[in-house]
Amino acid sequence: MLRLRHCLPGPSAIRVLSSAVASGSDKAGAETSEGGSSQQGGRLPRVTIQPAIKRNPTDLLQALSDTVGVDPTAPHFAFIDDPAMIPSTAAAKRHYYMAKELGKRAARQLAEEWPTLFMFDRDYPRLSAFRPEQQPDPLQVDPTEENLLKMVEQREVKDAVMLYERMRSENKDVSDSAQLALFKLVAYYNGENVPFAEWEEWHGLRNYGESKYNEWTNAGIADLLYETLPKTAETTSILVAGMCKFASAESVQRAENLIKEMLEKNQVPHVEAFNGLIAKGDHGQWTWALAQMKNVKVKPNIGTWNALLSANTKLQSNSERKSHLAKLLNEMIALGVEPSLTSYNIVLEGIIDTREQVAGGTHGGMTREEQDQLEDALSWMVEIVSRLESLPQLTIQSPECNHFFLTAMVYASRASNLPLAERLVALYESEKNLVKMPAFTVENQFYTRYLRLYIERTHSINDIEEKYKELVPRLVGVTKTLTREMCEKVRNAPKWSCIRRVIEDGINSRAMTDHKQSSIFRKILLDVSFLNLSISEREEYKNLVKKLVGAWVELSRFTEENTKRLQIKMFPATVSECALMLHRIGESDRAYEMLETLLDEEAKYGETATITDQGTPNYQSINEMFQDALRESNASRAAICLEILALNTSRNKLEPLAAQIIERYEFISSKNIKSFCIL
């Protein structure tokens, strides 16, 4: 303000300033009061600075993020932000992500093995996160309870069991609390190591690692520990829950018997034990379990409801299944239990019975029964999505919650219902949704379904192009099916920018090594009217053609013994079409060089062959080049074209061409036409 006092010319200007400040005081967080006395007394406006607004540590970052927004064309943060390094396909994403993660694991391993080499200890306070420690070997470590508990805490199941067995063999005492902790761990994981899906630090293995389903190990370490521990409601419930988690027919039966034993002893089983039996038991078992829950007054939780919903999906009758699911959902809502996304997912999966092979008439690849089920599922989905949209927040209740979005998208896609799919995407991307699908796997499938549906239901090529560029390759990996569908669209409504992008994505996803797909690429490029393109587009067209032809030629030239497996021989049609493309972009010399290979026997037969002896060259392509050669009065080129056609087409197609040559040059007598045609 002091500076302003000197700068402004006089009281009138100050009055203007003060009124401006006063009018904007709410926004600026400052108040002014002049009192109209500046004119008489020359007083300056009084400015009161408001106290600073208290903000969270992440508010600034949030504001920046909101301002900048998400760049959908940028690669995932895990990948190198360089066009040559951004993966296009789901497989490439998997390989690169895993490669990077394994590199990190290798470095971590070095630091664990040789920590003294990493002692650049300038951090204060010391950060243990950057000092990884090697896992203690259960056969080397001191057999103490402390070490055992440490292993239990770190969820090293097999190591903990090994150490426990060692302690028992060496007659070391293990307290009940330590045994209970070990028992909980062992029962929860069935004596196996933690599955990949529960790995916290290494995301790649968590998402891509596959853990086999294993059944409960009878007379395993969990059973042995249970025998040594007091048979309380807690321990028995843990054992029951474990048996139902790794269910087999035998283990479920044992679980039921254990619950019965508990009830006989007047012990109250925990809700998890009942939940397990309801989810994995048959109709009789879960109805019995529900009745017992009521008797012993065990309050159900969301897990109980989900278990009940799962149990109902096993019912054979479709109508019975639907009515049960509806009743259950209504009851949940009536009791004030908000169904989780897992509940809705179970409901949706339960409506369409994939096990049943329903006989009947088909319509659009689906049986009538399947169509009815799909219609039911859609009407349910509309209700569910409307309810979810009205909720203030979607929170994660269990690890399976994210599956709802994919299941719903699969049904919307099967029913070709684009508006519903768009509602799902909007719901998933909304700020209130805290449930996220794992990137590259489930999320990739979700968006791939959505994009394919969008392409199918949208007519405007501009809209399709915009959506395609928004989702590919960041969220959707390029696939052969997607490329084929996009090619169909651009063939019907050619647009150069879209054609270029689709073909370049095809190159990146190695679609050009597929004969059928590469043939489609060539047809699209040959359909493009080169003269109608702008100057910059012509350059792009030329570069793209050169790149494609160069790649096909290179792939055909892997004739050495060690590279033979990589070879993809060209078909005569490929050669002729490539030659025509080169000819159109002004690379006529190279085009005719390629054409001449069709006349070369060595190129077709023998160890160094680059062209297959199957199929014939494309007549239209050669004919166009032939006509151009005639227009240019280039007899040798016309002769090459005619010779190729003579070897591959019928006589009645050749005669008019030969007549054209004669008409043009008038040097062959009519007597020689026959011999020329025979050639």
Next chain:
Amino acid sequence: MLGQVLARGGRLPCVDCARAIATSSADMVNRAAKYRSTRDRSQLLTYDMAMRPHHIGVKKAWLTWHSQNLEEFRQQQPVTLTQDEIVRRFIRGFFPQHVVVHGNEVVIKRRGNVLFVSGFLQYSKRLDHRRIYWMFGFVEEFLSLVLKQPVKLELAFVETEDDVAYNYI
């Protein structure tokens, strides 16, 4: 200088003092960070190399970014210097086939507690994407564990070293 002393008829200094005398001709030209031209103009210059030292902060920026040279922020100047050297040597040693201009132009930036390593790498003979991703993961984790702070690589790829050439002298 010796010539000037003799020309003025002065006496030569004693033997011990003579050690302190430089007898080569004084050349006041500042040659630091300036490159000699070649006859065949084969000396590659990147943009940074082409700009003179006095252009730092004007036409080109620094190769290391930190706040330790500012007044009242000099808590760990030597540590920062050491960190820089560790990072540069490691990048040069780990990507010997890929670094451009001998890895002299790796830019080290610090934002928050994260250290970012920027620059260019070249494709070399064959660009194996999976190998590169493995190496990136390894370097990021290795340097993080050494420096006890997160390290991120922001290295972009060029086909050959010629792609980073600004001029040939």
